[in-house]
Amino acid sequence: xxxRAATALTLAAALMGSTALAEPGAWxxxxxxxxxxxxxxxxSDLIARILAQYFESEFGQRAVVDNRPxxxxxxxxxxxxxxxxxxxxxxxxxxAPFTIAPTxxxxxPYDPMAGFTHIAYLGAxxxxxxxxxxxxxxxxxxxxxxxxxxGITYGSSGVGSITHILGQAVxxxxxxxxxxxxxxxxxxxxxxxxxxxxxxxxxxxxxxxDLINDGETLPLALAAPARSPLFPxxxxxxxLGYDVVIENWTGLSGPAGMDPEMVQTIHDTVEAIMEMxxxxxxxxxxxxxxxxxxxDEFTGFVGGTIETWRPLILSANVNGG
Amino acid sequence: MDIIAGFSHGLLVALQPENxxxxxxxxxxxxxxxxxxxxxxxxxxxMILPLTFYLEPTSALVMIAGVYYGAEYGGSIASILxxxxxxxxxxxxxxxxxxxxxxxxxxxxLFASAIASFGGGMIGMVVMAVLAPVLAQLALNFxxxxxxxxxxxxxxAASAVSNGSPVKGVAMVVAxxxxxxxxxxxxxxxxxxxxxxxxxxxxxxxxxxxxxxxGVGELIVSIxxxxxxxxxxxxxxRQFYPTRAEWKAxxxxxxxxxxxxSFFGALPGTGQTVASAVAYAVEKKISPARARFGQGxxxxxxxxxxxxxxATQTAFIPTLTLGVPGSASMALVIGALMIHGIVPGPRLLVxxxxxxxxxxxxxxxxxxxxxxxxxxLIGLWVRLxxxxxxYMYPTIIVLICVGVYSINNNVFDVWLTLAFGWAGYLMxxxxxxxxxxxxGFVLGPMMEEQLRRAMxxxxxxxxxxxxxxxxxxxxxxxxxxxxWSILSxxxxxxxxxxxxxxxx
Numbered sequence: 023x024x025x026r027a028a029t030a031l032t033l034a035a036a037l038m039g040s041t042a043l044a045e046p047g048a049w050x051x052x053x054x055x056x057x058x059x060x061x062x063x064x065x066s067d068l069i070a071r072i073l074a075q076y077f078e079s080e081f082g083q084r085a086v087v088d089n090r091p092x093x094x095x096x097x098x099x100x101x102x103x104x105x106x107x108x109x110x111x112x113x114x115x116x117x118a119p120f121t122i123a124p125t126x127x128x129x130x131p132y133d134p135m136a137g138f139t140h141i142a143y144l145g146a147x148x149x150x151x152x153x154x155x156x157x158x159x160x161x162x163x164x165x166x167x168x169x170x171x172x173g174i175t176y177g178s179s180g181v182g183s184i185t186h187i188l189g190q191a192v193x194x195x196x197x198x199x200x201x202x203x204x205x206x207x208x209x210x211x212x213x214x215x216x217x218x219x220x221x222x223x224x225x226x227x228x229x230x231x232d233l234i235n236d237g238e239t240l241p242l243a244l245a246a247p248a249r250s251p252l253f254p255x256x257x258x259x260x261x262l263g264y265d266v267v268i269e270n271w272t273g274l275s276g277p278a279g280m281d282p283e284m285v286q287t288i289h290d291t292v293e294a295i296m297e298m299x300x301x302x303x304x305x306x307x308x309x310x311x312x313x314x315x316x317x318d319e320f321t322g323f324v325g326g327t328i329e330t331w332r333p334l335i336l337s338a339n340v341n342g343g
Numbered sequence: 344m345d346i347i348a349g350f351s352h353g354l355l356v357a358l359q360p361e362n363x364x365x366x367x368x369x370x371x372x373x374x375x376x377x378x379x380x381x382x383x384x385x386x387x388x389x390m391i392l393p394l395t396f397y398l399e400p401t402s403a404l405v406m407i408a409g410v411y412y413g414a415e416y417g418g419s420i421a422s423i424l425x426x427x428x429x430x431x432x433x434x435x436x437x438x439x440x441x442x443x444x445x446x447x448x449x450x451x452x453l454f455a456s457a458i459a460s461f462g463g464g465m466i467g468m469v470v471m472a473v474l475a476p477v478l479a480q481l482a483l484n485f486x487x488x489x490x491x492x493x494x495x496x497x498x499x500a501a502s503a504v505s506n507g508s509p510v511k512g513v514a515m516v517v518a519x520x521x522x523x524x525x526x527x528x529x530x531x532x533x534x535x536x537x538x539x540x541x542x543x544x545x546x547x548x549x550x551x552x553x554x555x556x557x558g559v560g561e562l563i564v565s566i567x568x569x570x571x572x573x574x575x576x577x578x579x580x581r582q583f584y585p586t587r588a589e590w591k592a593x594x595x596x597x598x599x600x601x602x603x604x605s606f607f608g609a610l611p612g613t614g615q616t617v618a619s620a621v622a623y624a625v626e627k628k629i630s631p632a633r634a635r636f637g638q639g640x641x642x643x644x645x646x647x648x649x650x651x652x653x654a655t656q657t658a659f660i661p662t663l664t665l666g667v668p669g670s671a672s673m674a675l676v677i678g679a680l681m682i683h684g685i686v687p688g689p690r691l692l693v694x695x696x697x698x699x700x701x702x703x704x705x706x707x708x709x710x711x712x713x714x715x716x717x718x719x720l721i722g723l724w725v726r727l728x729x730x731x732x733x734y735m736y737p738t739i740i741v742l743i744c745v746g747v748y749s750i751n752n753n754v755f756d757v758w759l760t761l762a763f764g765w766a767g768y769l770m771x772x773x774x775x776x777x778x779x780x781x782x783g784f785v786l787g788p789m790m791e792e793q794l795r796r797a798m799x800x801x802x803x804x805x806x807x808x809x810x811x812x813x814x815x816x817x818x819x820x821x822x823x824x825x826x827w828s829i830l831s832x833x834x835x836x837x838x839x840x841x842x843x844x845x846x847x
Contacts, residue, residue, distance in 0.1 A: 061671055062389040063678030071393060089389065090752055093527075093544040097751070100541075126532075131541065175800055181532030203799045204530055206792075213611065213667045219486035219800050232666075232688045307684065 046291040048083035049284050050109045055088045056274075057102050057113045059095030062087075065308050069144065069272060070114045072304065076295045083291070094182065095119035096130065103132035107139065107280040109288065115140075115275045117184055121327040125335040126182050139280040140324050142292040143315040145305060146269035148246035149188055150256060152230065153222040154215070155240040162196075162242050162262050165222075169198040176200045177211030177223035182338070185224040187331060188245055188268040190338040192224075195264040215239065226270060227252055228309025245269070252309060268334075271327070272310070273320055289317050350472055353700025357708050362405050362701065365398065369406035370709050373413020374716060377420070380427045380558055380743045383550065384414035385672045386750070392679060400683040401698050405705040407676055412464060412655040412706070415615065416713050419456040419648055420724055424449055425739060427558035432615035432651040434553040435623050438778050439636060439643025441561075446639050449725045450583035455641050456648045457717045458585075459597050463649030464710040466601030467608065467656030472703050476692065478609040478657070479664040485610060487797035488807050492817035493610070494790040497617065498782070499821050499828075500624040512779045515770075519783025522547060523791075530795045542755040549616065550750060552784055554743055555760045556777040560767020562736055583721060585641065593645040596626055600649030608654030611661040613789070614670050615651035620782045622650035628828075656706050663687050663699060 054077065056070045067089065074085035090098040099119035105111035120134045132138075153159045159168055168174060178186040181204045189202055203220060205211035208229070214220045216238060227250055233239040234253065244250060244258045245268045259266035274292055276285075295301055296312050305312060315323060356362060376387040387410045395403035418430030423440035436456065443452040470478070485493075498516075525536045526546030537543040585593070600622040607618035626646040627636045636643045659676070661667045666687040668674040677687055685695060692699055727735075747760045767777055801807040809815045 061385075061674070062392055063671075063675040065681075068678060068682055071396075075393075075396070087393075088752070092751055092753075093541055096541065097753075173802070181527075181529065201799060201802070203796055204532075205796075206529060209667050210611070213483070213665065214486055214796075214800075216483055216665075217486040219488075232686060232690060236690075308681075 045287070046294040047081050047287065048077075049287045049291070050083070052108075052110045053084040053086055054109065055086055055111050057088045057090055057098050057111065059091060059098040059114070059116065059119060060089065061091045062089050065147075065310075066114060066116060066272060068308075069305075069310075072301060073114075073274075073292070073295060076298065076301070077291065080295065080298075081291055094123055094126070096123050096127070096132075099123075099134070099138075100131045102275070103137040103277055105277050107277040109276065109280060109284050112141070112274055112276045112288070113138075114144075114272060115324075116272050117270060117327065117331075120275075120324050121271075121331050122182055122184070122187065122335055124328050125332045134328065135321075135325055137278050138275045139278055139285060139317075140273065140275045140321040141280075141285055141317050142274045142289045143313065143320040143323060144272045144274060144292070144296065145310040145312040146271040147226045147228060147309045147311070148244055148250060148269055149185055149224050150227050150230075150241045150244045151192065151222065151224055152215070152239045152241050154218070155237055157221065159240070159242070162257075162259075162264075165242055166196050166198055169196075169200060174198075174200050175203050175221045177203050177205055177208075177215060177220045179208040179211060179225070180204050180206060182335070184268060184270050186338055187334050188224045188266070190334045191245075191266045191268055192259075192264075194334070194337060195259070195266045212239075226309060227256075228307070250309070251306075268331075271323075273324070285317055346472055349696065349700045350704060352697075353702070353704035354707075356401060356697055356701035357405065357704035361399070362402050362705065363708065365402045365406040366409050366705050366709050367712055369409020370413035370416075370713050371716065373410040373415075374417035374713065376410065377414035377417020377429045377433075380421055380429055380554060380739070380746050383418075383430045383672075384411045385670075385675070387414065388672055388675045392675060395679045396682055400680060400685055400695075401701045403679050403683070404676065404698060404702050405709075407679060408659065408702060408705060409709050411658075411672055412460075412652055412709065413713060415648075415652045415655050416457065416460050416717055418651075419460070419644075420453065422557075423452045423456060423644070424724060424728055425558070426561040427739065427743070428553045430615075430651075431549045431553045432619050432654075433647070434557055434616075434781055435619040435647035435651075435778070436644055437557050438623070439638075439640050442637070442639035443641070443644065444728070448639065449728060450721055451585050451589065451641065452644050453721045453724060454583060454585055454718065455589070455593055455644045457714060457721075459593065459600065459645035459648040460652040461710050461714050462597040462645075463601040463604055463652035464656055464706060464713075466598070466649070467605050467653030468703060468706040468710075470605040470609075470653070470657055471660055471706070475660050475664055475699075478660050482610055482661050482665065482667075484813060486811070487793045487800060488811050488814040489817070490610075490793040491790060491797055492808060492814035492821070494613075494617075494786050494793065496817050496821045496824070497621045497624075498786050498790065499824055500621055500628065508774075511775050515775055515777070515779040516783035519780040519785075520787035522552065522780070523784045523787035529792050530799070540755075542753060542759075546788070547759065548750060548756065549785065551747060551756055551760045552763055553781060554747060555763020556767035556770070556780065558739070558743055559761060559764025560771060560777070562739060563764060563768040564771055565732070566736060583725075589641045592632065592642055596630065596642045596646045597649040599626060600646040601653040604650030604653035605657045607650075608657030609660045611665070611667045614658065615654040616785050617789075618654035619647035619651040620785060623647050624782075659702065663691050663702075 056074055058067050058070045060066050070087045074087050077083040077085040090101055095118035102111055102113040123130055124134045159165050176189055178189055193200055208225045211223050215223050241256050244256050245266050246258055247267055372387055388407050414430055418433035419436045421427045421429040422433040422436040423444050426437050426441040428434035428437055440452045525543055527534055527544050603622040604618040607613045623646050627633050630642055632640050632642050658673055662673040662676055668677050680687055744757050747756050808818055
């Protein structure tokens with residue numbers, strides 16, 4: 023071994039020692055199932071498939087995606103909560119079963135905090151407010167004035183969905199009353215918007231890239247803590263003086279009671295994948311911003327969103343019993 | 344790009360050995376998945392989705408499309424032979440296909456279904472090649488008021504589907520509408536008729552209703568019939584090919600079915616089931632053979648098959664040109680393109696013309712492959728009917744249970760299917776027909792959703808249905824159809840009374 027190689031090895035070892043105790047790698051001999059709360063095809067499903075692919079190709083950990091859609095993600099969460107905490111069943115969680123459902127439903131079959139081991143935060147995408155470019159509205163102030171004078175309709179991706187909660191948050195922060203028109207997903211809402219029957223809607227930024235570039239829709243404000251690299255010209259609600267931050271987060275969790283060492287291994291493996299260039303590029307294209315969180319920070323984050331979103335969900339009056 | 348130049352360029356793309364191979368894999372897989380009850384194209388596409396990550400986008404799309412329309416070919420096979428809809432949209436094919444099989448004409452029915460699917464597929468392809476931009480624009484003009492009006496028209500047309508007593512027919516439509524309200528209300532989030540069962544929050548799946556009412560119900564009836572000593576289905580091997588008269592009778596229905604199917608396929612959210620239901624209902628109103636519908640009319644097999652297959656082709660129009668997926672399977676198509684960095688939308692036709700025209704041309708190749716695949720297999724499929732019941736029925740029940748379980752990986756769905764099976768058996772016992780129920784179940788929730796949305800958007804003003812031009816025309820058409828059917832029913836009654844009087 024040459025001197026240079028030896029130095030590199032020592033350096034690498036020192037670096038790894040300073041960042042984490044566990045090493046990224048396989049954590050079980052069994053194949054791992056990543057449960058997804060949506061049917062195949064959406065961004066969430068594709069993220070799970072990318073994770074499964076890299077678990078296997080880079081770390082030798084066999085993994086498959088298991089789609090269990092239904093009842094706002096609660097079917098999948100309930101299923102995972104009941105599995106053995108041996109690292110073979112994980113869930114690609116999001117705001118629906120973990121942030122919204124605990125307030126939306128009086129009786130949940132699982133506990134979003136005590137029933138799970140929250141392992142790794144993957145990232146979040148940001149929704150924005152869009153209006154018809156032909157309405158003579160150019161700024162958020164125009165929007166408020168219009169809404170107060172004529173009333174305004176907005177499309178969401180469903181009752182109790184993140185875009186509905188955002189609509190409520192905007193109502194209370196801006197002191198207006200929009201007319202909520204729920205759809206089954208954002209695609210049909212955008213279709214009605216383009217048909218000219220819907221005046222405004224809320225949706226993720228990346229999915230509207232082409233419409234924005236073609237001038238078919240006008241984004242007014244972003245519900246993120248900071249501006250987006252995709253469209254740096256769009257201001258955030260916060261900059262404009264309204265404290266509206268609602269992000270669509272995604273993370274990886276497992277059943278309660280997982281071994282801390284295994285949790286660390288999974289966490290570090292996920293982090294290693296999130297830093298790989300093809301993954302970074304793909305997530306950027308889907309408008310997902312990754313932030314590094316430890317498992318403890320992620321657990322605190324999930325608990326925090328339940329509390330901060332509760333008043334908004336209650337004001338949206340979406341109680342499903 | 345000029346259509347002919349585009350299409351011939353597409354043909355070159357589709358004929359590349361690689362694309363040809365994936366097209367073949369797709370349609371073959373689709374056919375077999377379609378035959379299996381309960382497992383639809385959606386499950387098959389989900390299975391091959393990871394594979395498409397490694398393919399060229401065009402090959403991926405061609406293969407997925409092959410599975411999608413191949414399943415419609417296969418779906419009719421189980422419908423005709425065993426009264427078990429292989430795909431939800433082929434439940435309409437059961438209505439005439441199964442009686443044909445009972446009469447020993449299963450071969451003719453399968454042949455008719457393959458030819459009609461091919462004809463419908465070709466119509467869908469031409470519509471897609473010529474009208475994609477126009478239809479996309481039209482679909483863009485369809486807001487909630489227009490959707491409501493077109494569904495209302497469909498429902499009024501469908502009220503003719505029942506064969507027996509009109510009162511029982513209406514009762515079944517209403518029962519279907521009521522079943523459709525189960526689940527979380529889309530507009531308010533309130534739970535309706537869920538009885539606290541979380542599995543019912545998303546409503547009852549169409550697959551469960553179709554499989555239960557047609558499939559399981561039929562099995563129970565057959566077991567009872569066999570116990571009382573009835574014979575196994577008779578098969579006449581000489582009668583595999585339609586007669587000249589049957590060819591002639593099928594021609595116009597295929598054209599009409601293909602046309603109606605193309606329209607509903609291009610409208611996001613309606614899809615093949617609505618297409619075949621409405622096409623069947625319309626045909627039943629205007630066909631010279633309407634009296635034989637429901638008793639094994641070859642037209643009654645051809646129409647829904649032409650409609651659902653043309654709808655599977657035109658379903659790609661809104662998916663690719665608007666980025667609006669009409670169904671869960673189409674959402675998978677968007678997912679498969681997204682992983683390759685292609686965003687379906689208005690610019691796809693320009694930016695990825697290879698992909699678009701390659702797909703259109705692959706419809707031609709895929710449908711020819713399906714014809715080559717299906718016609719020689721007819722003999723084999725028909726022979727399935729000769730498997731003794733004591734082996735066949737348990738196998739079918741197992742296949743149904745596995746298929747239903749695979750949708751959501753949920754045992755509750757299996758129990759629900761068996762419950763619908765008993766309901767279907769009781770309905771048959773008391774001569775209630777399942778077809779109107781299915782149509783109410785499919786159209787009802789869609790109609791309610793669009794009506795309430797239209798009212799929200801108009802801020803409670805119902806006059807929008809008449810003042811918006813497209814919906815106004817559709818509403819007028821509906822009223823005309825309604826008045827015409829009431830008048831013709833009254834006239835028929837008067838004629839009958841007159842005939843009775845003159846006979847006295």
